[in-house]
Amino acid sequence: MNQEAPAGNQLNIEITEEVAEGQYANLAIITHSHAEFVIDFVSVMPGTPKSKVKSRLIMTPQHAKRFMKALMENVGRFEAGHGEIQDLEAVEIPMNFGGPSALA
Numbered sequence: 001m002n003q004e005a006p007a008g009n010q011l012n013i014e015i016t017e018e019v020a021e022g023q024y025a026n027l028a029i030i031t032h033s034h035a036e037f038v039i040d041f042v043s044v045m046p047g048t049p050k051s052k053v054k055s056r057l058i059m060t061p062q063h064a065k066r067f068m069k070a071l072m073e074n075v076g077r078f079e080a081g082h083g084e085i086q087d088l089e090a091v092e093i094p095m096n097f098g099g100p101s102a103l104a
Contacts, residue, residue, distance in 0.1 A: 023054040037064035 025041035032038065039057045059067065079085055 025054050027051075032061070032064075036060060 023041065024043050027042040027044050029040045029042065030037065031040075037057075037059050039059075040053045041055045041057075042051050043054050044051045075085065
């Protein structure tokens with residue numbers, strides 16, 4: 001039996017074209033206080049001495065925990081269909097990503 005949610009419970013979500021394009025990030029920096037979690041998404045490129053935060057999310061601890069659970073569930077689904085994701089902590093990646101080493 002297919003039941004529709006009452007009109008008062010519907011949530012319409014819109015996304016602009018700019019936001020829909022997304023931002024690439026290969027580093028997330030997470031900080032927190034007693035009231036909020038702050039997640040900065042950064043794009044670190046090889047041979048570039050400086051990187052910029054591309055996006056920042058600020059959420060309550062409760063929403064951070066819900067986000068963590070949702071991400072874990074989705075990673076589990078992905079791995080069920082595509083195999084285990086290799087943990088990058090097990091692989092040493094040089095911070096220069098193969099680019100020139102910094103000299104002092």
